[in-house]
Amino acid sequence: MISFAANLCRLELSCFHGGRRSIATVISGNITSKLVRERLRKEVEEMSFSGFRPGLVVLQVGDRDDSNLYISTKLKVAAQIGIEAKHVRLPTTATQEEVLQHITLVNQNPSVHGLIVQLPLDSVNSINTELVTNAVSPEKDVDGISCENAGKLSRGDLADCFLPCTPNGCMELIRQTGVSVAGKHAVVIGRSKIVGAPMHDLLLWNHATVTTCHSKTRDLPEQVAKAEILVVGAGRADMVRGEWVKEGAIVIDCGINHVPDETKPSGKRVVGDVHYASAYQRAGFITPVPGGVGPMTVAMLMENTVKSARRFLQRELSRR
Numbered sequence: 055m056i057s058f059a060a061n062l063c064r065l066e067l068s069c070f071h072g073g074r075r076s077i078a079t080v081i082s083g084n085i086t087s088k089l090v091r092e093r094l095r096k097e098v099e100e101m102s103f104s105g106f107r108p109g110l111v112v113l114q115v116g117d118r119d120d121s122n123l124y125i126s127t128k129l130k131v132a133a134q135i136g137i138e139a140k141h142v143r144l145p146t147t148a149t150q151e152e153v154l155q156h157i158t159l160v161n162q163n164p165s166v167h168g169l170i171v172q173l174p175l176d177s178v179n180s181i182n183t184e185l186v187t188n189a190v191s192p193e194k195d196v197d198g199i200s201c202e203n204a205g206k207l208s209r210g211d212l213a214d215c216f217l218p219c220t221p222n223g224c225m226e227l228i229r230q231t232g233v234s235v236a237g238k239h240a241v242v243i244g245r246s247k248i249v250g251a252p253m254h255d256l257l258l259w260n261h262a263t264v265t266t267c268h269s270k271t272r273d274l275p276e277q278v279a280k281a282e283i284l285v286v287g288a289g290r291a292d293m294v295r296g297e298w299v300k301e302g303a304i305v306i307d308c309g310i311n312h313v314p315d316e317t318k319p320s321g322k323r324v325v326g327d328v329h330y331a332s333a334y335q336r337a338g339f340i341t342p343v344p345g346g347v348g349p350m351t352v353a354m355l356m357e358n359t360v361k362s363a364r365r366f367l368q369r370e371l372s373r374r
């Protein structure tokens with residue numbers, strides 16, 4: 055765990071809320087992820103005897119702009135840490151069989167310790183995402199989304215699996231607050247395989263009482279109002295209003311949404327799933343977007359890759 059004092063920016067708001075002067079504490083993913091990356095860089099340096107380097111492959115199908123951007127960030131961060139990262143891009147015309155063949159090749163390559171299939175798949179053919187993500191060897195599944203890793207997480211075998219990067223990054227940000235998760239009422243919005251469902255499991259096995267909300271949840275504001283810890287991965291810009299948030303809650307926003315903004319040269323800006331300005335006035339701690347969960351997701355991918363490389367080295371040593 056990282057020292058939490060370093061990455062909390064205490065910002066006093068100039069307004070009054072509900073008769074009290076509100077103070078929001080911003081949990082910076084930029085600062086926390088930098089600490090993680092620096093630690094990993096040192097670890098990689100220590101393990102790089104006789105030219106050894108952790109290896110990561112990012113397999114992409116198609117050419118989505120958002121995926122291209124995420125992948126270029128992953129490659130850049132990997133290079134800074136000393137991870138040998140390779141981007142394999144298959145055309146949108148790739149078939150399921152071709153994708154599976156590439157995964158098999160990487161599974162068999164001993165110099166690759168981590169493999170992620172960038173989602174969503176952008177193919178003109180029908181490809182079963184579940185089949186593809188499950189084809190990744192669990193030993194190299196640094197995304198932590200194969201059935202084997204997800205199953206271990208859901209049963210509480212946290213030390214024996216790769217934890218999915220976004221939820222693991224959220225947990226690290228929650229740790230930064232210094233608030234204990236055990237016994238808290240946590241609410242997760244969203245039940246995707248990559249964010250919501252594993253977030254539920256991680257909070258549960260860190261001993262929170264967890265409610266997971268989704269599109270069929272009847273009274274979302276009522277659920278949110280009960281949350282001492284709120285994690286939102288809904289994929290809808292500004293969906294959670296500040297008025298719903300419990301005073302003093304920890305608010306973790308996994309959303310990355312582009313909304314029109316004529317004041318920006320690009321004509322758009324990035325916002326989260328939480329309406330930041332209003333939630334800021336009620337939350338005890340809040341993550342910004344951008345600069346919150348996003349950089350932590352990348353840092354946790356690197357952490358899993360280094361962990362996998364270390365396990366590989368240990369297996370090699372024990373064979374000798």
Ligand code: GUN
Pocket residue numbers: 124170171172173174197219220248351
């Ligand atoms: N697409 C957006 N986020 C992710 C992620 O964390 N992993 C993968 N594989 N694809 C993504």
